[in-house]
């Protein structure tokens with residue numbers, strides 16, 4: 001493994017200015033900072049590599065020697081120690097003391113097992129189910145700790161051994177020219193431990209795919225896009241680490257009768273012409289029992305009625321929305337002979353064309369007012 005070119009390490013061109021250098025280093029330092037990558041030897045190496053490259057290239061003198069002689073030109077400049085003390089000064093300068101804001105030094109536990117992944121489950125429920133508290137049974141495929149070995153990956157009765165290659169350190173060091181270079185141990189992949197006698201249930205992985213049945217309580221009034229968090233029901237962490245969470249994302253299906261608007265419901269009910277003209281009562285569906293709606297006489301088509309408290313429960317648990325009913329005149333597709341003659345009789349009593357000249361109702365003289373006023377006079 002030969003030492004990488006400093007410009008390549010920082011991903012900058014050879015004529016980069018100090019500002020570009022700083023911003024390239026800042027990005028890498030954020031990304032690979034050990035506090036943000038606990039136990040990740042590879043990230044640590046990248047962090048040190050970037051720091052070393054920046055220490056040389058940010059110093060005009062060292063940069064000139066590096067440009068001319070390569071790594072050999074700066075090998076005596078303290079760059080081989082990984083952390084030149086000046087780098088900490090540079091680091092502070094670059095981050096302006098805002099390190100905490102970016103999660104540096106947040107006291108995250110080092111060396112512990114990592115947490116399992118969060119899972120997402122999309123749950124379809126009917127509008128009827130959304131109106132009341134329900135229980136849903138979910139079938140969740142997830143990685144769980146192996147029951148046989150308790151997640152260690154080692155066969156029962158045995159345990160993971162200290163890695164012989166790195167003697168448990170997780171990394172191996174070797175001499176590379178003037179430098180001592182550390183690299184993640186290939187045998188244990190940085191874990192420091194190897195399984196010599198793997199568990200035959202999980203093949204040494206410590207986890208196995210399982211299909212788990214879970215019951216989840218879905219609160220009344222839930223709406224599409226809302227999610228329920230089931231703590232600790234995600235994937236189990238590798239090597240016995242804590243489990244992630246399960247997020248159940250709700251999708252409320254469309255309903256053939258009701259349209260939903262938050263906690264309110266809306267439906268369109270066809271009503272006969274005689275009922276609209278003379279008034280009457282009609283049954284109206286709700287998510288529970290039917291309601292009786294009183295239609296006053298001379299009700300126009302598309303009039304909206306509100307039935308309070310017959311919508312969905314508020315998901316907060318207090319009160320319910322309303323049900324809105326739009327009445328629409330129902331025109332029959334076919335009529336009987338008798339109905340036909342009655343309608344014809346009715347028709348003869350009614351003005352035909354509102355826009356044609358006719359006599360005013362009040363004065364009996366020719367109506368010459370504009371169209372909409374004439375219409376009002378006839379149908380109003």
Ligand SMILES: [Zn+2]
Nearest residue numbers: 146149199202
């Ligand atoms: Zn196992």
Ligand SMILES: [Zn+2]
Nearest residue numbers: 163166185188
């Ligand atoms: Zn090792």
